[in-house]
Amino acid sequence: MRGNAFEVPPAWAPRDHDRTHSPLAPEDAMTQPPAHQHPALAAADPELAALVGAEERLQADTLRLIPSENYVSAAVLEASGTVLQNKYSEGYPGRRYYEGQQNIDQVERLAAARAKALFGTDHANVQPYSGSPANLAVYLAFAEPGDTVMGMALPMGGHLTHGWGVSATGKWFRGVQYGVREDTGLVDFDAVRELALKERPKLIFCGGTALPRTIDFAAFAEIAREAGAVLVADIAHIAGLIAGGAHPSPVPHADVISTTTHKTLRGPRGAMLLAREEHAKAIDKAVFPGLQGGPHNQTTAAIAVALHEASQPSFRDYAHAVVANARALADALLARGFDLVSGGTDNHLILMDLTPKDVPGKVAAKALDRAGIVVNYNTVPYDPRKPFDPSGVRIGTPSLTSRGLGTAHMDTVADWIDRGVRAAGAGDEDALLKIRGEVAELMAAFPAPGLPTA
Template identity: 90%
Template sequence: MPLDHPALNAADPDLAALVGAEERLQADTLRLIPSENYVSAAVLEATGTVLTNKYSEGYPGRRYYEGQQNIDPVELLAIDRAKALFGTEHANVQPYSGSPANLAAYLAFAEPGDTVMGMALPMGGHLTHGWGVSATGKWFRGVQYGVRRDTGRIDFDEVRELALKERPKLIFCGGTAVPRTIDFAAFGEIAREAGAVLVADVAHIAGLIAGGAHPSPVPHADVISTTTHKTLRGPRGAMLLATKADTGKLIDKAVFPGLQGGPHNHTTAAIAVALREAAQPSFRAYAAQVVANAKALAEALAERGFDLVSGGTDNHLILMDLTPKDVPGKIAAKALDRAGIVVNYNTVPYDPRKPFDPSGVRIGTPSLTSRGLGTEHMPAVADWIDRGVTAAASGDETALKAIRAEVAELMAAYPAPGLAE
């Protein structure tokens, strides 16, 4: 059921109509984009508070504006909760999003022109890990590692050889399309041997780490960068965590005044709420269920003949190569969208197609798990995907409409958090 927005309806009915349409879309579709989720009503409320009215350049106790009597405690709540949840010495909750958070790591530990190392974007990495079209690849000398053709997994002998040859200032591990457990210990050992700072970008798996469903990078990485949405189920923001206080000081200086001005206090408040929610026993159950659902979905898709990169998943994410299905990823994704199944087209390792028209699709289970779906529902989800991809190949719009009706019926039985009030 759409939420009530009386002031917005009165002030701007056009925008209110669009918000209402998005609420209905999020309510009656099956959202499988692995970087999306549903926040709680409490997180939504915190994001919309009067804290958005306040400017707060600086850090708690060291601001450039007066009137911080309530703002400082809000940020300190978020900081303390982040440190406790992830077990770090330092936390900065001010980055506006994941990319600026990663940029702060560059500013703190490297100079323009320095060599940096990360997973190649087509292999599952992120733009800000030194890829050429990103500022990080233009201002720094980026070298990339990938995955093996035969396994779809990282070859750590190759990573070590590259790191010792190139001697990067920074090594990034993590990415946007990595369906397997990240071996932080192996990356940490390589970084120490190469004399590099290891940055663990856990944006996708932060909630799984917090919930005990994925190993933590804390004993191995110098810096941990993460968004606060995705599996963590917070607002669209970011954090930088450090395992040592001295490293934290460098990070703070890089974030402010290095990259940005005043923090978004309403977002900081919502991050604090999300971190409190993530510290509850129910969140550990959620994180475990996300992984269980992903594994069950991967198994059901494999049984239907889908080619899964690396053969499956260890986390929340599944990457599929649709080449054997004889349909490009973009065409499949758009057809599935018409069927009420929201995915994104994505490159696969060694993809012969162009990035804007790739061979694969990327799916994940955070959102459907937040709605209460379990492993018993995954065969039906796999069947819808299978039927949708088949319909995409043949142009069968009638089949897509039928799937959409079935999806809407199931979604009505599992209301979305934040939209069910």
């Protein structure tokens, strides 16, 4: 199964422990006893403890290929569950509306300082609850309801909060969207410039959720200057790659940078806003009191831990390994006749158009899930199918890289995907079950960071 792959996980794959797991069929999950690692939870709420234990086993036994997911370290998990949960802290360090902030202020200052050092920015706000509220804060800081804003269209790979119609950002603001070329799957900057100069938006967002290629921040910055717009770089997906030097940084080009703290950054489910000093007050005021009350201090602490981990030399190796794995996987999929949007990838993400395989994306994703391969169905540019039943599947390599899998494994992963898609088209459940067993066998050899021992 492992071929010429390394026998021990590399240094960039965080190792909390060793353990093996056996495959767990979904219908068996709730029959399992509560995880012994959570004795207080098991005693207080056995039903919930059983669900946590089932999820731990599922994450251990399956190949997680959703590009927005990852495994956090045991240290990040511990920080997320500390007594910092007990404290309210409306305001900012040194300027709180509650007393007893002696330690909380230090935690937040530490997280912000580490963010500024890691990304090389003037200012960091680590309080946003998640990526969408962080983006809403940018609107509140720089725009008024009804103003024109510009971002990549959702079906082309953009994000809901970049002015798409069904989002509050598209309802409260006038959203105009750019896309990618149908023939290349790449951004047409001449078309972006033409649209920006015609519409004169207050904000231009670059970045998205299904972009497999390097973002040209300098080109977007030039267009924003010509149009008199504030450039917002949404790096939620690629923040870890940027921190590890595997993707160019937007810091020299963007006025504001929005990011989540999980995904490739391998932290808790939170967000940050990074900005030039001239925008610091506007950003802080928009986050609090503009949009939210007290920050989630336990999450702030976990962000601080993740930022510390991302500053280590091993994380740089990890970021480059994520990209190397994605490129190797893309090549292996292309060799098997898959149609990849833009023809491949420069980062952690691959977007497959399954139209030539005559299998809808949703059908393929659900079949692969039964095979122990976790992906998400996704629209592709110019998709003729509906968003809830699209033509594509989106996959990525952050999680498998965290487990220690390398380029030598990517041909096996591509073979599983190929067999799984063919089985989906044929309705061959036995083939999917066989793949699931093979997946569980390989996953047992590469324990996931942060998960408990059996």
